[in-house]
Amino acid sequence: MVEGLRRELCELHAELPRNGLVAWTSGNVSARVPGDDERMVIKPSGVAYDDLTAASMVICDFDGEPVQDSLAPSSDAATHGYIYRRMPDVGGIVHTHSPCATAWAVRGEPIPCVMTAMADEFGGEIPVGPFALIGDDAIGRGVVDTLAAHRSCAVLMRAHGVFALGDGPRAAVKAAVMCEDAARVVLAARSLGPLVPLDPQSVDALYHRYQNVYGQH
């Protein structure tokens, strides 16, 4: 099972450069090992996207420590683990510095919910969490605390980048792609003039339909 997860994670990493979310080796995807409350699979640190293989994916505990001989995991591994511990429904996490979303993060502004695609996917604005340094629980805590007050599956960490979550790693990659798309469109829209958020009733109607009707069931 973990082998299949390594392969899936390797393939999903290819979506990051393909969708313009990452530069050089930045960014990472992880997956919770299903049925396991202690382990995840994550990108190795500082490896080029072209050089990633299923075998190079790192199995870690939720403190970010590899559980077997492997490459060094992403330096964000402990942050991913913190989120998996506090959010049991989360099965996949993506972290990027995708350019348009990070522009909003640098400004410390949430992306306002001004279009139907954002209501569909995020159920409202994409919020901004606090500025936090890497190295302890601060980033993970910022992600978890900020998302506790929103329906959004993505959060902008101030002056840093994006964390996007899903019930599995593919859903998390989708959330990261749609977050960057929303960031790009709303950035361009605001360059044209002031923006008006959608009314909350419309946002609710769109969110519930999209979460329940869209796609194959």
Next chain:
Amino acid sequence: MVEGLRRELCELHAELPRNGLVAWTSGNVSARVPGDDERMVIKPSGVAYDDLTAASMVICDFDGEPVQDSLAPSSDAATHGYIYRRMPDVGGIVHTHSPCATAWAVRGEPIPCVMTAMADEFGGEIPVGPFALIGDDAIGRGVVDTLAAHRSCAVLMRAHGVFALGDGPRAAVKAAVMCEDAARVVLAARSLGPLVPLDPQSVDALYHRYQNVYGQH
């Protein structure tokens, strides 16, 4: 004949990501079944562009109901059907949230006709239709009513995205591509300063020449 249409539609869907019009699984193309006032072919809902095949394309009636065992159609199918019913010359429809055009839609501003390529293709501005929720006839009605007052083959739906129409699906895809191109150029031009629309006589001359002389006949 329907088999050929499925193949054509599958190939045309590849133009959407290739031209930067869609993110993840969003967007769709449909084609009226020629000589048939009740049926169309459309993208299945929530399927990745790389996974689309001719066989996965869905044949629906104009209420958006599949007419045979198939995947679930795009959740926009009933909107496409509404347009086919009211606009008998339309043989193909594209719906996208393409980024620059959607920026204008978020602002609720038409794209002014400030360059020859817009006069050629759209015969004037690209108009904005009303904000409308998915689920009943509101979006389709907004598209049809807005285009009744314009020569444009594309319309921006407020806070939503683009519907582009053609006599067949390839012409509709062209309209969607040219709409995004116009949206990008005019967005950049307006960042440089105020814009002046072309005079109506020039727009008429350009539109008539392009519709009648351009291309192979």
Next chain:
Amino acid sequence: MVEGLRRELCELHAELPRNGLVAWTSGNVSARVPGDDERMVIKPSGVAYDDLTAASMVICDFDGEPVQDSLAPSSDAATHGYIYRRMPDVGGIVHTHSPCATAWAVRGEPIPCVMTAMADEFGGEIPVGPFALIGDDAIGRGVVDTLAAHRSCAVLMRAHGVFALGDGPRAAVKAAVMCEDAARVVLAARSLGPLVPLDPQSVDALYHRYQNVYGQH
């Protein structure tokens, strides 16, 4: 000889979509038949870039009339011919609506010479020619008259797009690529604040060095 020119022209057309200069079938490249004061080779009208072949390239006279059985030439053919007649050193012409350059053309502003790459390639600003309708000599005359007062190998035609010239078709494609690159960079720079043109002595020094020293000789 004309066969080799058709092949070269077909390959050069692939540089237009590759460098982001064109949408759908817009844009075209032509080449003067060397040693011939009456004929050129040019793109057929309205054909997709993927479908172009050497055999599909059209041989025309300078009025834009095909000289043998062929596809219909680009509707810009007579404009290319006008330029070849008046500018005997020009051996290749590219016409595009490339997005950033066309944004400047829509505003009717020349691209100011604010960086060394523009001094190198264009020897000063990229000027703007008049608004002119297609169908008679007006566009060609606007190109020729505007460039008579500048060293630039590219001109923005107001509310329309770009004409780029070279001693052969490859040099013209280079000029079109560098024009769009300059348009993109200077557009972004101006969004940061007011710009100061380079002093004329520096522009002269850069232009003369680049035209004489750069590349393989």
Next chain:
Amino acid sequence: MVEGLRRELCELHAELPRNGLVAWTSGNVSARVPGDDERMVIKPSGVAYDDLTAASMVICDFDGEPVQDSLAPSSDAATHGYIYRRMPDVGGIVHTHSPCATAWAVRGEPIPCVMTAMADEFGGEIPVGPFALIGDDAIGRGVVDTLAAHRSCAVLMRAHGVFALGDGPRAAVKAAVMCEDAARVVLAARSLGPLVPLDPQSVDALYHRYQNVYGQH
């Protein structure tokens, strides 16, 4: 050994167009010949990226003179040599006119350190050096003097472009990619409103961690 370096340099040049850093033939990468205080390998002048081969790479002395029969080297070769002479820890240099970074260079503004990825990679702002003409030591001196006062591995040369440095050519290419990424994000962020630089203590903490912990060791 020099043969391996030619191959590596040829492969690294492919990263420049792939990462959107160059237009047509502009831009170049060089590598100091390891253990040699007099020689480097560099791109030939004016050759298309698709046509580069390991054999076409030029071995020069630090005055930019080829040391064997070869193509003419990049016209920036003497500038690279100046930097290698004065900065003995530098083993690779990249020069580009990458579009967003050059926009900042045209404005003559440093890119402020407003996000963690810039603190990680550059340890502060990306500074701007003086305007200098090609042809003598002025550009090289501007690069060396400007970087003497900063931790940054990249510098914007006013109204010109970027020089990015590393202990080898791969590190220099990474610096050039991350410089353009930072330039793009901060340009977009500033279009949203005024920006606040990170506090120096956070910048120091991020820089030291990234330089010492990130990646495989």
